[in-house]
Amino acid sequence: MKNLSCPVPISTYDKVLLAHGGGGKLTHQLIQNTFLPILDNELLRQQHDGTEFQVNGNRLVMSTDSFVVQPIFFPGGDIGELAVNGTVNDLACCGAKPLYLSVGLIIEEGLPMADLERIMLSMKKAADKAGVQIITGDTKVVEKGKGDQIFINTTGIGIIERPVHLHPDQVKAGDVVLINGTIADHGICILSSRAGLEFETTIESDTQPLYELINDILEVCPETRVIRDPTRGGLASTLNEIAETSGLCIELDEENIPIQEEVRGACELLGLDPLYVANEGKILVIVPAESAEKVLMAMKKNAAGKDSALIGKVKSSPASTLLIKTTIGSSRIVDMISGEQLPRIC
């Protein structure tokens, strides 16, 4: 039943819509129905945040992301910092230590040179903080009106040095779901700076590198099932994907999900469900129930995890479903989003 909320199969879309890049149902269908069948190979089918491959016994991971966020400068960060942290975090979510990044710039003619320098300085600072090196790059310039200030692709290489196997297919009924802090900060930050909305306090993006936090988790719990960063499409999209791949039910407990009051207020004002709003410095961690306490303790010790919480559990049924127990005690299905909610938040 749950897929019926998308009324037509992908093949009936004869043009690419904004929602195909939104990280929700249409992105998922584009990948499943077009990219995977055409490009098919065993490694691509891993469908993780990055792809693991081996070179002479070394477990390496490659991950790529293009960043098209608008505005390019926002409270708490900019497109350059986001581009470094985003790819570093995708590598880390695969259990890899991030090593090297490439940077591909597509600049719209007329971008102030000062903006370009500011973005580069920001990338350097973020790379240093995350412990990676930017080792190769490419610059293209397109005519005014054929781009939008600057688009940045970062691709990263990392190495898995622990005997971990993080994947949604490792999730088991009885496991629990943890998060390292408040949700929806990044998406609301971008939306409010775009719309020029004024809230009582400035809501800042949560962009930050997460490798150290993930390393702390894997140190105390090598049997961690899966770690994912709920960026585009928010918690709802990421957890729906895990539910679908594992065939299990994930049940969230609304009252335990950390959210800043200003962010909650902004979501209410804007008519947005924070479960669908993007994060950039958050991870969802699924671990065996018996490991929950030690993992939570390790997470809270790290600055990037001080507001960590146990927010849900994994059950065997209903299959492939994300549920939420609301604060008033009822339970509802949280589907993958169909249209675009917030385009270009990363």
Place this chain on the structure above:
Amino acid sequence: MKNLSCPVPISTYDKVLLAHGGGGKLTHQLIQNTFLPILDNELLRQQHDGTEFQVNGNRLVMSTDSFVVQPIFFPGGDIGELAVNGTVNDLACCGAKPLYLSVGLIIEEGLPMADLERIMLSMKKAADKAGVQIITGDTKVVEKGKGDQIFINTTGIGIIERPVHLHPDQVKAGDVVLINGTIADHGICILSSRAGLEFETTIESDTQPLYELINDILEVCPETRVIRDPTRGGLASTLNEIAETSGLCIELDEENIPIQEEVRGACELLGLDPLYVANEGKILVIVPAESAEKVLMAMKKNAAGKDSALIGKVKSSPASTLLIKTTIGSSRIVDMISGEQLPRIC
């Protein structure tokens, strides 16, 4: 003297110009004066088509390129094939066997789904032909008027399995310069399809994977000094970079440089110097003079090198200079191009 043709230092440009992405002097200055000083690290300073790094004794190479070519479909290829071949060839030019590619798509809302599928099929075909796998990807969609149909970033990983060290700093006086075929085909193909120019025959892009050819060269001549693909900015830009890095003089012999009659005619008609026009399936190979014959023979045996020729030699002076002996016997300096000649040819 030769740098005086660019009248102002980079810092006096307060905005990014199309020429900053043209692969000529301004691109070079942007890299030297902005990107390298800010992002500085030892690996980045290699400044090759890709960057070599080591993982537990394995010599790996990473290379990235974003493709913004217009039109996206052209005689002899399309943006998808170009994106695969371009990165595969950059890896191969570093002496690496290409292994894996990532693909980052930035799609303008409204792109026909049929075009997207055609491009994906083309990427798959090119990847198969080049012996690489596309293992991870990312899709972003931007609003109509904020992009231009589709931009594609490919980033590649390859492995160096031979004891080679290909770099401009290996070039020595007395070496010779080889090329694997006719020049300027790709740039003229793109320009003529963009302008709707009709020549007597259709000029096709020369886009093709070059790893096998390069492998054949390194097989017979592991002491090869450097291999580069003269894409943006053409032979003039690539050879100027090598002359600058090595501190030597490269002297081309105009009458030996292969060029199709239609391409020569088109260049005359359009007022373009073919030395500055982009190639996509060509390599410049610098080898010791005593190896020239065996390398040429190996190149001509490969379909991608059947029109190979010896086109120049390396001398000790004038330092850091590219010269050409013209067909009428005179000799002139070929400088790096200052402005943009042909924007968005790749």
